[in-house]
Amino acid sequence: MHEVIASPFLGDYLLVRPGSRNGLRIPCTRYRELAALSPDAGLPAWLLESSDRAWKLDLSRRSVADTVLVRPESPYRFGRASYELNLGCNYDCEHCYLGLKRFEGLQWAERERLLHVLRDAGVLWLQLTGGEPVIDRLFCETYALAYELGMMLSILSNGSRMSNPKVLELLTARRPYRITLSVYGATAESYDGLTRRKGAFRLFEKGLYAAHAAGLPLALSMIVTRHNAHEVDQMRGLAEHLGLPFDEYVNMVPTIYGSGESLPAQSKRHLRKRKPFTGCNAGHSFFHVDPHGQASICKVGRDPSISLMDEGLDGLSRLSEIADGLLLRQGGCTGCTLSGTCGTCMPLVQLYRKAQAPMATYCQHREPRREEAR
Numbered sequence: 001m002h003e004v005i006a007s008p009f010l011g012d013y014l015l016v017r018p019g020s021r022n023g024l025r026i027p028c029t030r031y032r033e034l035a036a037l038s039p040d041a042g043l044p045a046w047l048l049e050s051s052d053r054a055w056k057l058d059l060s061r062r063s064v065a066d067t068v069l070v071r072p073e074s075p076y077r078f079g080r081a082s083y084e085l086n087l088g089c090n091y092d093c094e095h096c097y098l099g100l101k102r103f104e105g106l107q108w109a110e111r112e113r114l115l116h117v118l119r120d121a122g123v124l125w126l127q128l129t130g131g132e133p134v135i136d137r138l139f140c141e142t143y144a145l146a147y148e149l150g151m152m153l154s155i156l157s158n159g160s161r162m163s164n165p166k167v168l169e170l171l172t173a174r175r176p177y178r179i180t181l182s183v184y185g186a187t188a189e190s191y192d193g194l195t196r197r198k199g200a201f202r203l204f205e206k207g208l209y210a211a212h213a214a215g216l217p218l219a220l221s222m223i224v225t226r227h228n229a230h231e232v233d234q235m236r237g238l239a240e241h242l243g244l245p246f247d248e249y250v251n252m253v254p255t256i257y258g259s260g261e262s263l264p265a266q267s268k269r270h271l272r273k274r275k276p277f278t279g280c281n282a283g284h285s286f287f288h289v290d291p292h293g294q295a296s297i298c299k300v301g302r303d304p305s306i307s308l309m310d311e312g313l314d315g316l317s318r319l320s321e322i323a324d325g326l327l328l329r330q331g332g333c334t335g336c337t338l339s340g341t342c343g344t345c346m347p348l349v350q351l352y353r354k355a356q357a358p359m360a361t362y363c364q365h366r367e368p369r370r371e372e373a374r
Contacts, residue, residue: 001174002069003059004051005150006034007124010079010285014124015050016152019175019217022054031070039065069150074122076316080286081118082127082299085136087291091158091195093184095225095265099255101131105291110309111142114293117308119149121316125177129156131291140170152177156221158184160200162207172214180219181208183246185227186234194227194265212242220246229267256302258354263361271361274343283323287316297323301347 005016006026013031016023033044041064051057059067088103089096106114118126126146133139134157146153159181161167171179181204185191191201211218220239224232232248239246250270252263280286283297290296294305297319304322306315326347333349336342344352344362352362 001066002150003057003062003067004047005069005071005124005152006031007071007150008073008122009124010077015047015054016124017051017055017057018147018152019177020055021177021217024050024054026050034064034068035070035072037064039063043067071119071124071150074120076121076313078121078123078285078287078316080125080127081121081123081289082129082286083114083118083289084129084131084291084299085133085139085142087131088135089130089132089158090135090160091132091197091200093195093265094227095194095223095252095262097253097255097262098131099257099259099261103131105136105138106293106309108138108141110293111138112145114289114308115142115145115149117313118146118289119151120313124150124152125154126151127154127156132158132160134161134164134167140166143170144174147174154178154180156180156182158182158195158200158204159207159211160203163203163210168210168214171211171216176217178217178219179211180221181211182221182223183235183238184223184225186231186238190228190231194223194225208242212244218242218244220244222246222248224248224250224267224270225252225265226267227265229270232270253300253348254351254355254357256299256351258351260355260357263355263357266361276341276343277345279327280345283319283326287319295319297326298347300345300351301326 003017005018007014007016013026013028014023015026030046043059043062043064048059051059086103086105087098087101089101128143130136133155143153153176155176157179184194185201188201191204192198222232222235228235236246250267250272251274252266254260255262282301286298288296288299289308290302293307293309295308295316296302296305306318308315328346333346349362
């Protein structure tokens with residue numbers, strides 16, 4: 001099992017280590033030197049020195065075969081992707097943007113092919129998400145293969161299965177880059193109320209503390225809604241007590257189908273003005289894959305999409321054109337003189353419109369704010 005990954009990444013060449021946030025940029029010549037070494041060769045002195053400096057990792061007397069995974073160069077300039085293993089979940093959160101959560105996804109042979117497509121597209125950082133990815137029946141197999149293919153893995157989870165011995169064994173043996181756990185409250189009353197699952201808070205706490213005790217790289221995502229807004233300080237205190245980084249998610253969004261049942265969960269006093277949207281790399285260096293192998297520019301802009309099962313790598317060449325079209329101001333935003341300070345991307349605006357949400361929930365200029373006050 002590899003200790004270090006040497007990989008092209010968006011025009012550069014990197015040395016990274018699974019489970020570590022430290023990495024090194026290396027010249028193309030050194031990447032190609034590693035790629036040319038035979039499996040039983042010893043490691044070059046510069047790699048030994050770099051590994052010791054970056055990770056305190058002693059690779060002396062080790063061969064290439066059991067130390068370095070050299071990822072091939074790709075003609076596709078993608079470096080990151082997210083993959084929804086399944087939309088199914090063991091919670092039924094009021095705020096969830098997935099809407100109806102069906103337990104559907106690819107069978108193993110198709111998943112195996114999909115993961116090779118992601119690797120060949122140049123994806124170095126892969127986020128596994130859902131639904132709840134850890135309850136997926138093929139989670140462990142999917143994670144293990146993605147790891148073996150040389151991807152730096154992150155997981156978005158509700159934490160309810162993190163105490164499972166099989167899962168813990170897998171994640172400690174093949175360490176992820178990061179695990180981000182969603183926090184839906186600081187007490188059973190608010191947490192179980194938002195997730196609409198009795199006992200959910202107990203499972204979350206058990207999973208959180210088990211993963212923390214195992215030394216896994218954790219971060220917390222505080223989901224602030226009308227159910228738990230009074231517990232924000234306690235939620236922050238949980239992260240501070242464990243010494244974990246955290247972010248706060250406060251703006252509720254429509255479902256991926258453009259329906260508005262998730263919006264009433266919004267804590268109105270926590271509605272945050274977004275930073276001006278100035279574009280993103282969706283569809284250019286990043287893409288999203290749904291449970292059926294449909295590639296889209298991101299989790300929000302899902303239509304049009306490309307079937308990776310039918311088109312494979314060749315289909316990805318069309319994503320940048322799709323992205324450029326989706327991100328153009330259109331509909332009611334066409335010609336808006338304030339678009340330069342707009343805080344919402346166009347695909348998200350389209351979902352708000354489908355949900356018939358009040359304009360002030362997504363267009364946060366002065367005019368809709370007065371409209372909201374009436």
